[in-house]
Amino acid sequence: MKVRIVNRSRWDVPSYATEFSAGVDLRANIEAPLTLRPLERAMVPTGLYMAIPAGFEGQVRPRSGLAAKHGVTVLNTPGTIDADYRGEIRVILVNLSSEPFEIAPGERIAQMVFARHEVAQFEPVEALDETERGSGGFGSTGKQ
Numbered sequence: 001m002k003v004r005i006v007n008r009s010r011w012d013v014p015s016y017a018t019e020f021s022a023g024v025d026l027r028a029n030i031e032a033p034l035t036l037r038p039l040e041r042a043m044v045p046t047g048l049y050m051a052i053p054a055g056f057e058g059q060v061r062p063r064s065g066l067a068a069k070h071g072v073t074v075l076n077t078p079g080t081i082d083a084d085y086r087g088e089i090r091v092i093l094v095n096l097s098s099e100p101f102e103i104a105p106g107e108r109i110a111q112m113v114f115a116r117h118e119v120a121q122f123e124p125v126e127a128l129d130e131t132e133r134g135s136g137g138f139g140s141t142g143k144q
Contacts, residue, residue: 001053001114008088009047011106023061023111026091034103036095041075043090044109052083052114059113060091066109071097074110081112 007013014024028034029047036042052058058081062073075092091110095101103109133141 001056003053003114004051006049007047008049011047014048014112023059023113025063025108026060026089026110026112028091028103028105028107028109030103030105032105036072036093036101036103038095038098038100041092041094043092044103046089046091046109048089049086050081050089051086052081054083055116056083056114057081057117058089059115060089060110061113063108063111070099070101071095072101078113 005013009027009029011027011029014026016024026046026048029045034042034044050058060074060077060079060081062077066072072093072095075094079092081089089112093103093109
């Protein structure tokens, strides 16, 4: 799959860290360190613009190390970059810890996974077929 990219950041074009990596790291394209106070959120620019092929989306996901070690995550996980979006990719980060967290210029702040998707064609009906689960949700299947 080819993704056309305009890189207006000071960093290299994203790449896969290992042969079997699912996502590429996105870096903070900021001039100076940015501090996220506890429970604060910020839209962090990446300096990247992409033309994702039709039938695909870019999913912006947290980096596990930032989440586990610092409580910093992507707020709208996963964030979706649609194939027709041409603006700068920005990452909505939130600090869920009780300590301030400093984001350095060029720091890896999220990862992007490209995923194929279908376009739904809705068929209006009067009722749905019955299943064992029915309308049960939000923990209705119990705790195992």
